Amino acid sequence: MNELKLSKRLEAVAALIPRGSKLADIGSDHAYLPAYSFLNGFITFAIAGEVVDGPYHTAKNQIERLQLTEKIKVRKGNGLEVVHSGEVDVITICGMGGALIASILEEGKDKLSNIKRLILQPNISSISVRKWLIDNNWSLIQEEILEEDEKIYEILVAERTGNPLVSYTEGNLEKELLLGPFLSKEKNPSFIKKWTAEKKNWERILKQMKEAKVSDELLEKMDEVRKNIHFVEEEIK
Incomplete structure (x- = not known):
């Protein structure tokens, strides 16, 4: 370069x-x-x-x-x-x-x-x-x-x-902030690859969290990770 x-x-x-x-x-x-x-x-x-x-x-x-x-x-x-x-x-x-x-x-x-x-x-x-x-x-x-x-x-x-x-027009601002309002509409191969990998990583993290000592903070974090996984699943079915 x-x-x-x-x-x-x-x-x-x-x-x-x-x-x-x-x-x-x-x-x-x-x-x-x-x-x-x-x-x-x-x-x-x-x-x-x-x-x-x-x-x-x-x-x-x-x-x-x-x-x-x-x-x-x-x-x-x-x-x-x-x-x-x-x-x-x-x-x-x-x-x-x-x-x-x-x-x-x-x-x-x-x-x-x-x-x-x-x-x-x-x-x-x-x-x-x-x-x-x-x-x-x-x-x-x-x-x-x-x-x-x-x-x-x-x-x-x-x-x-x-x-x-x-x-931000899809009615779910939280999801569009995460994934990008334009990118989630286009869903090009790089988008699919990125979020497939992120989802896999979050699933691994969630599994580790389930084995950790329970606390309010941990439960809140687990909810956030589950929500992100759900957002990605909705976009890359």
């Missing part, structure tokens, strides 16, 4: 960036996504944000090598603190846990007033991201799920369209 050829996952993210955007890529690693997006004419300006020294210096060297320092600013900082208000209109956050992505957005809420689109790729716990979006009046407008190198990734796209619940 480099600035000319992204991974399948990041290529899918790049394809979701509106043309002519100004981008902030948080947790940019080698800055491949902003570099690729600029070189292919998707964006006119980018910030590549990194909080860790190693990736920050790698990204900085990469952008200097490509002679893109005027168009892509590599900044070191935590989350959205690398972005100044009004600088960008699209934010990408990829390759982190859903809870961490949600906390980055929460802590940087003051930077989101001019943002038109969020493109978020949580490695786990997409439900944390979907809940944050609803709580903060962002509408989920598109979802993708794909497999690469035997790992399955979800990509969530959100904009401010007025009603954060507009995409």
Whole structure:
């Protein structure tokens, strides 16, 4: 992977960036996504944000090598603190846990007033991201799920369209938050594979719970696991 050829996952993210955007890529690693997006004419300006020294210096060297320092600013900082208000209109956050992505957005809420689109790729716990979006009046407008190198990734796209619940139409918000309102409608092979594996894992966990010492907390957790199993069974019959 480099600035000319992204991974399948990041290529899918790049394809979701509106043309002519100004981008902030948080947790940019080698800055491949902003570099690729600029070189292919998707964006006119980018910030590549990194909080860790190693990736920050790698990204900085990469952008200097490509002679893109005027168009892509590599900044070191935590989350959205690398972005100044009004600088960008699209934010990408990829390759982190859903809870961490949600906390980055929460802590940087003051930077989101001019943002038109969020493109978020949580490695786990997409439900944390979907809940944050609803709580903060962002509408989920598109979802993708794909497999690469035997790992399955979800990509969530959100904009401010007025009603954060507009995409949740099936009458069971809890289930759609877990599985994804768009993904559960499409049910592509990656979706089926992901949730078949999750169901099997939950069944194993439930079996272990039944052998553990009973407590109110355990019983509550068992109910949650059973409910999730039921949700998945309803979707992948």
